[in-house]
Structures are given as structure tokens and as C-alpha cells.
Amino acid sequence: MGRNLARNLARHGYTVAVHNRSPQRVESLIEDHGSEGDFIPTTSLEGFVDSLERPRTAIIMVQAGAATDAVIEGLAELMEPGDIIVDAGNAHFPDTIRREAALRDQGIHFVGTGVSGGEEGALNGPSIMPGGTQESYQTLGPMLEAISAKVDGVPCCTHVGPDGAGHFVKMVHNGIEYADMQLIAEAYDLLRHGLHASPAEIADIFAQWNQGELESYLIEITAEVLRHFDAETGKGFVDIVLDQAEQKGTGRWTVQSALDLGVPVTGIAEATFARALSGSLPQREAARATLPAEAQQWDVTRPEEFIEDVRRALLSSKVVAYSQGFDQIAAASAEYGWNVDLGAMARIWRGGCIIRARFLDRITEAYEANPDLALLLSAPYFTSVVSDGLGSWRKIVAQAALCGVPTPAFSSSLAYYDGIRSEALPANLIQAQRDFFGAHTYRRTDKPGSFHTDWSGDRSESPV
Ligand SMILES: NC(=O)C1=CN([C@@H]2O[C@H](COP(=O)(O)OP(=O)(O)OC[C@H]3O[C@@H](n4cnc5c(N)ncnc54)[C@H](OP(=O)(O)O)[C@@H]3O)[C@@H](O)[C@H]2O)C=CC1
Numbered sequence: 522m523g524r525n526l527a528r529n530l531a532r533h534g535y536t537v538a539v540h541n542r543s544p545q546r547v548e549s550l551i552e553d554h555g556s557e558g559d560f561i562p563t564t565s566l567e568g569f570v571d572s573l574e575r576p577r578t579a580i581i582m583v584q585a586g587a588a589t590d591a592v593i594e595g596l597a598e599l600m601e602p603g604d605i606i607v608d609a610g611n612a613h614f615p616d617t618i619r620r621e622a623a624l625r626d627q628g629i630h631f632v633g634t635g636v637s638g639g640e641e642g643a644l645n646g647p648s649i650m651p652g653g654t655q656e657s658y659q660t661l662g663p664m665l666e667a668i669s670a671k672v673d674g675v676p677c678c679t680h681v682g683p684d685g686a687g688h689f690v691k692m693v694h695n696g697i698e699y700a701d702m703q704l705i706a707e708a709y710d711l712l713r714h715g716l717h718a719s720p721a722e723i724a725d726i727f728a729q730w731n732q733g734e735l736e737s738y739l740i741e742i743t744a745e746v747l748r749h750f751d752a753e754t755g756k757g758f759v760d761i762v763l764d765q766a767e768q769k770g771t772g773r774w775t776v777q778s779a780l781d782l783g784v785p786v787t788g789i790a791e792a793t794f795a796r797a798l799s800g801s802l803p804q805r806e807a808a809r810a811t812l813p814a815e816a817q818q819w820d821v822t823r824p825e826e827f828i829e830d831v832r833r834a835l836l837s838s839k840v841v842a843y844s845q846g847f848d849q850i851a852a853a854s855a856e857y858g859w860n861v862d863l864g865a866m867a868r869i870w871r872g873g874c875i876i877r878a879r880f881l882d883r884i885t886e887a888y889e890a891n892p893d894l895a896l897l898l899s900a901p902y903f904t905s906v907v908s909d910g911l912g913s914w915r916k917i918v919a920q921a922a923l924c925g926v927p928t929p930a931f932s933s934s935l936a937y938y939d940g941i942r943s944e945a946l947p948a949n950l951i952q953a954q955r956d957f958f959g960a961h962t963y964r965r966t967d968k969p970g971s972f973h974t975d976w977s978g979d980r981s982e983s984p985v
């Protein structure tokens with residue numbers, strides 16, 4: 522990522538000093554791509570810092586955690602007040618808050634910046650989500666906007682908010698990425714079970730979907746992956762890949778943060794747990810050996826109708842995942858005082874990033890029409906998407922359950938939809954139970970205040 526980001530900067534006319542703890546990486550960058558722009562190769566951190574114009578800007582792109590701390594520490598010892606350190610890796614936002622505060626004490630600006638788009642995006646234009654101070658954005662903004670992706674001439678980069686805001690938004694971006702990928706995988710699995718189709722045949726369905734409302738990078742690459750054959754065996758490539766999904770941590774962080782904030786990001790959580798389930802090997806083996814299926818055969822009689830049902834269920838579930846992700850950003854923004862512009866986040870995700878999708882424009886429009894929108898799902902476009910898809914969504918989730926096909930993200934998104942729109946939830950019974958065993962109190966529907974019932978005594982009620 523760092524190599525391609527450096528090339529992107531050089532191609533945009535910036536002089537880029539490059540450093541890596543392994544000198545051969547710098548050598549190979551210069552050997553392979555030195556002609557693309559103005560690079561200054563360096564062999565030591567001191568040499569790297571000395572080569573920078575004052576006030577200096579250093580961008581780091583290493584693994585989150587100890588590696589990032591080590592590099593920041595090395596740089597901070599050599600840099601001066603007024604200099605800027607940009608951490609463009611996927612850092613955990615509490616680390617970014619901590620690092621920003623520590624470096625601020627030294628007069629160094631620390632800018633935690635989300636970058637999305639994979640290696641190709643880093644080279645040709647990623648989506649960039651910088652946090653840190655407004656002052657540092659004034660210096661960095663023109664450069665970051667220049668190297669970012671552009672959609673309709675608009676850069677996919679904006680100042681997200683102070684300290685950890687940029688890394689928080691990138692984290693939720695990745696959480697949505699997890700949900701989107703899981704939903705696509707479930708749709709693929711449903712099509713495979715329902716149609717008994719080959720991966721290449723399903724590729725055509727995804728390619729078709731990519732012409733409409735579902736148009737997105739992830740749908741596009743899914744079609745490409747499904748169309749690919751393994752050179753060694755001649756089988757569909759997807760069939761020779763082990764079904765154990767891994768993760769580096771951003772999805773897990775998103776769910777942990779959502780639990781802390783009390784935001785129900787059920788689609789992201791199910792997607793993260795689905796990866797964990799796929800990797801639970803002893804448990805999967807034990808379950809396979811003992812647990813009955815008692816499931817129906819999936820007999821699709823009208824394939825075209827079935828494919829359309831899956832498409833609608835996918836689109837509706839996807840809308841839920843985005844709505845939940847934006848809820849989480851709004852909650853964190855309020856909690857940490859970041860003042861994040863939600864519409865602008867959708868705008869900078871329209872290009873360059875992994876979750877880029879046609880309907881992000883609709884999210885921006887929704888927040889522009891109503892910046893205080895309580896629930897993205899309730900904006901007119903999204904309401905119409907889920908209304909159109911609801912019958913299909915219910916049919917697919919119900920049929921999948923009857924046939925024993927796991928659809929954790931499809932089903933949990935539908936359950937969220939039904940929960941959030943419910944007139945009355947059984948949470949009243951939970952409150953009553955809590956009061957019964959722990960005197961935790963409850964509120965009544967007919968008058969204000971909190972109450973406790975003397976469950977072990979005469980069951981009289983008293984205000985508390
Ligand atoms: N891959 C992707 O699609 C994306 C990755 N990211 C984030 O970008 C960052 C880099 O990822 P990526 O380029 O894929 O990873 P790589 O493994 O390709 O590169 C990691 C770099 O970090 C260096 N490094 C590791 N540990 C240390 C250390 N202790 N001290 C100094 N340098 C160290 C490595 O040096 P050496 O070469 O010597 O090993 C290498 O240059 C991560 O935070 C990742 O989460 C963000 C968006 C997308």
C-alpha cells in the first residue's frame with residue numbers, strides 16, 4: 522500500500538522521499554518505478570526526515586498496533602513542532618486518539634487517515650478519510666485530494682473530523698465492507714442451492730445485477746471471481762478456495778465499538794461472526810458429525826422469479842447494513858464531539874474505496890435533504906427500496922430457513938427491519954424480568970417516572 526501511495530504522489534508531481542526498514546523494498550521501488558516521478562530513496566529514518574522540506578509531512582503505512590507505534594516513535598524523535606505525521610494504515614481509532622494527544626504535547630500534528638481501495642486504489646486514486654486538526658487539513662488537504670479518486674470531478678477525500686474521526690469512519694467503512702461481502706456470499710450460496718448453477722453461470726447473474734441498483738465494486742469483482750477457473754484442476758476457482766474466512770480486525774473493532782455505543786449494527790456483527798463460524802473447525806466438525814438437517818429440498822420452479830427475489834433481498838439487506846453503519850458514525854460523532862458530516866462520508870465513498878456503489882449518491886442526497894435524519898432507512902429512496910423488496914426478502918429468508926441454507930446476514934437484517942419498525946417490542950417483558958430478579962426498575966406506558974414492584978413481598982409498586 523505504501524509503495525503504491527508513494528507512486529501515486531510522485532505521479533501527481535510531488536517529490537516523495539521513501540523509506541522502509543527493509544532497504545531492498547526501497548531499492549525495488551526505485552528500480553521498478555523510479556521513472557514515474559521524483560523519488561528520494563533513503564536508507565535510514567534520519568536520512569528520510571532530513572530530506573523533507575519544513576514543515577515536514579511524513580506518511581506512514583504499516584500494520585496497526587506495535588508496528589505503527591514503533592514507526593511513530595522513531596519519527597517523533599526526529600521531527601519538530603509544526604511537522605505532520607500522517608498514519609494512513611488501518612489503526613484502531615482509540616490508538617489514534619491517544620497518539621494525537623501525545624504528539625500534540627510535542628507540537629507535532631498527528632493525522633490518523635483512513636485509506637481505502639486496496640493496492641490498486643492506493644496507486645490510481647483511493648478514498649481518503651483524514652482526521653486530525655482542521656489546521657493540518659489545510660496543509661494536507663490539497664495533496665490528499667489531488668491523489669484521491671474523483672467522481673464527477675469531486676475528490677473522494679474530505680476532512681472527517683478531529684483526532685480519531687478519520688480512522689473511525691474507515692473502520693465503519695470496513696465493517697460495512699464485511700456486511701456487504703457476507704450478503705453477496707449468501708446471495709451466491711442461495712443461487713447455487715436454488716438453481717444448482719455453476720459459479721460461471723452465477724457470474725452472469727452478478728454481472729447482470731451490476732447493471733442496475735446493485736452496481737458496485739464488490740458485485741463487479743464477485744462476477745470476475747466466479748468466472749475464474751483454477752488453472753491446476755480446471756474447476757471453478759471458488760470451489761478450490763478453503764471456506765474459512767479470515768480477518769485483520771477492523772470488522773471486529775466495528776462491532777466492539779457498536780456494543781460500546783449501543784448501536785445495533787446487526788448486519789456487520791453477523792458478517793463478522795460468520796467469518797468466525799467459518800473458522801471454528803473443531804465445532805464445525807463436531808456439528809457435521811452429529812446434527813440433523815431435517816431440511817426441505819430447494820426446488821425452484823420459476824428461476825427468473827427466484828433470481829429477482831434474491832436480488833431484492835440482497836439490496837434490502839444491503840440498505841440495512843449501510844443504515845446501521847451510518848447510525849454508528851452518527852453515534853460516535855455525538856459521543857466524541859467530532860461533528861462528522863454523514864452526507865460527505867457517503868460522497869467520499871462513491872469512488873476509490875472497496876464499498877463504492879451506485880446508491881451512495883442516494884445516501885448523500887438523503888443527508889443533504891435532512892442532515893438530522895434519524896434513520897437512513899426512513900429516507901424516501903431507501904423506504905421505497907425496502908418496500909419493493911420486502912415480499913422477496915421474507916420469501917427468501919423463510920425458504921432458506923426451511924431448506925437449511927444459512928443466511929445470517931439476510932435474516933438478521935430482516936429481523937432488524939421488523940424490530941426497528943415495530944409498534945411494540947417484547948422489551949417490556951425484559952424490563953419486568955430485570956425488575957423481578959434485580960430490582961432494576963422499569964418505566965410505565967401510562968405515566969412518567971421509574972418504578973419497582975416488590976416481587977418477593979406483597980407485589981405493590983413504588984416510584985423510585
Ligand atoms: N492491503 C490493503 O488492501 C489495505 C491495507 N491497509 C492498511 O495499510 C497498512 C499496510 O498494509 P499493507 O501495505 O497491505 O501491508 P504490507 O505487509 O504489504 O506492508 C507493511 C509494511 O509495514 C512495515 N512494517 C511492519 N512492521 C514494522 C515495524 N515494526 N517497523 C517498521 N516497519 C514495519 C513493513 O516493512 P517490511 O517490508 O520490512 O516488512 C511493510 O513495509 C495496514 O495498516 C493495513 O491495514 C489499508 C487499506 C487497504
Ligand SMILES: O=C(CO)[C@H](O)[C@H](O)COP(=O)(O)O
Nearest residue numbers: 637638639768769770771875
Ligand atoms: O482496509 C481494507 C480495504 O478497505 C482492507 O482490504 C481490509 O483491511 C481487509 O480486511 P480483512 O483482512 O479484515 O478482511
